[in-house]
Amino acid sequence: MYRKILITTDGSAVSRMTACAGVQFAQQLGAEVLALFVAPEYQYPIYVEIIPPSYPSEEEYRSAMQRAGRDHVQSIVDSCARKGVQCESMTAFSESAALKIVEIATQKGCDLIFMGSHGRSGWGQLLLGSVTNKVLSHSKIPVLVHRLLKEPLPE
Template identity: 55%
Template sequence: MYKRILIPTDGSDLSDSSVQAGIEFAKQLNADVVGVFVAANFQYPIYVDLIPPNTPTEPEYQNAMRVLGETYLHTIQDAASRNGVEFQSVVQFNDSPAKEIVHTAHVFGCDLIFMGSHGRSGLGQFLLGSVTTKVLSNCQIPVLVHRVKHETTKTAKAA
C-alpha cells in the first residue's frame, strides 16, 4: 500500500507520540520512513539600532538548528531501529513548515505523510494556525493525521 512515509517532528510531546504511532504504522506496512525537522530561516535583525554582540551569524544559526533538528530526529531513528524500519532524515529550512513538509515528501518520493494534530478547532485553530491543516490544504498525497488521546486525570475520573 504505502512504501515510504514522511514523519515530521518539532520535538514536542505531541510529535513524539505521533512518531511512535507512525513507526508502528510503517512497520505494519513494511514501509520506509523519512523524518523531517523544519527550522525557520535565519532572520538578521535589521530593524534595531544596536545589534547585540551575541547575535549568531547565519552559519552559526543554521548549525545550531541542524543540531537541534538532529536531536529531535534521533527519536524517530531510535523508534525505527527498534522496530526494524528503514529510516533516513533531513533538516530543512523554511519559514513555512507546512510547505516544506509537502515539498520534502515530494523530493523523497513519499506516498504518505503521517503527522500529529493538537485537535484544536474553531477560534483556537484560527488564532494559532495549524501546520497540519496547512499540509492537508497543500498536499497531493494522502495525509494521515494522528490524534493524541488525552489521558483523563484522576480528579476528573473521581468527579
C-alpha cells in the same frame, strides 16, 4: 499500500508520541520512514542599526538548528532501528513549515505524510494546528493526521 512515509516532528512530547505511532504504522506496512524537522529560516534583527555581538551569525544559527533537528528526529530514528524499519532523517529550513513538508515529501518520493494535529501548548498548539491544516490543503499525496487519545505528561 504505502512504501515511504514522511513523519514530521517539532520535538514536543505530543509530536514524539505521534512519531512513535507513525513508526509502528510503517512497521505494520513494511514501509520505510523519512523523519523530518523543519526549522525557521535565519532572521536578522530588525529595527537595529548595529547587530549586537551576542546575536548569532547565520552560520551559527544554522549549525544550532541542525543540531536541534538531529535531536528532535533521533527518537524516530531510534524507534525505527528497534523495529527494523529503514529510516532516513533530515532537517530543512523554511518560513513555511507546511509548504516545506509537502515539498520534501514530493521530492523524496513519499506516498504518505504522517503528522499530529498539534505538538505544543498555548500559541504553539495553534501554530502547529495551522501547519497541519496547510499540509492537508496543499498536499497532493495522502496525509494521515494522528490524534492522541490521551495527552502526554508535561515536559
